[in-house]
Amino acid sequence: MTQWNDFPHNNAAFVFKGDRLQAAWSKLHRGDCVEFPSTEWVQETLEQTPAAAPTSFAGDFEALAETLQDAWRCFHAGDFQKATRQADKCGHLAHAPANKATGIYATYLATDEAAQQACYLAAIERAERAIELLPDDPNSHYFYAFNLGRYSQSISVVKALSQGVGGKIHTALHNTLELQPNHAEAHTALGMYHAEIIDKVGKMLGKMTYGASADQALKHFERALALTPDSPIAHIEYGNGLYLLYADDRLDEVTDLYVKASELQPMDAMEKLDIEAAVAELE
Secondary structure, eight states, X not given: OOOOOOOOSOOGGGOOOTTHHHHHHHHHTTTTOOOOOOHHHHHHHHHHOGGGSOTTOOSOHHHHHHHHHHHHHHHHHTOHHHHHHHHHTTGGGXXXXXXXXXXXXXXXXXXXXXXXXXXXXXXXXHHHHHHHHOTTOHHHHHHHHHHHHHHHHHHOHHHHHHTTXXXXXXXXXXXXXXXXXXXXXXXXXXXXHHHHHHHHHOHHHHHHHHOOOHHHHHHHHHHHHHHOTTOHHHHHHHHHHHHHHHGGGGHHHHHHHHHHHHTSOOSSHHHHHHXXXXXXXXX
């Protein structure tokens, strides 16, 4: 595997050693609703779905849980490549940290288009297998939609729509919210789905062909903010969505959302990158 670029900021505040990870878990995962990977959770999941275990698994649930927790520690600290490598040691049980780390790295730190797209495609493939094995896990569907959506943006939304990608993203996000209605990141993503389609094909065609509407976009953005009022990405994507839908007509609101995002305190490395993106929009 090619060496990934390093997280470009001081990560001392984002290192969650020992019990600190579980203590901070509900705040760290307020947006994606991932369950804490305790030994009990690992055992219960693998008893239900043995195929999600790594091929080398010999029955030590506690050790596997610790490796999975370490993958998340690496993710939150900004060591996205190590997070992915640790997750891969855990089989498809650890699809969430692997796919989130890969997607966030590709979005913010990959330096060329080919590397970025390779990351998204690897995550999409991993997520497809997670959906097969763990269809009742909302994040099997969410991280498929997240990475497929980012990949679509990298090749152009119009091209992706012509390939039928839009329907796949919509279905995956719908499945996510059916399983976990309080998944704030899925609400944000669904808001962007509606906004991007309207921006690219127009309100009438967007509604007739894809069921997209500005009202639905705003509903999902507002729901995400209500669920996670201190989330940088909920503010940023709401701002992005407003601009796609209304351009300069609501520029003051867009700017206000970026400002609010820029003033939030990051919980981890991902949120630090989100906030830096908001700052860049304001410059």
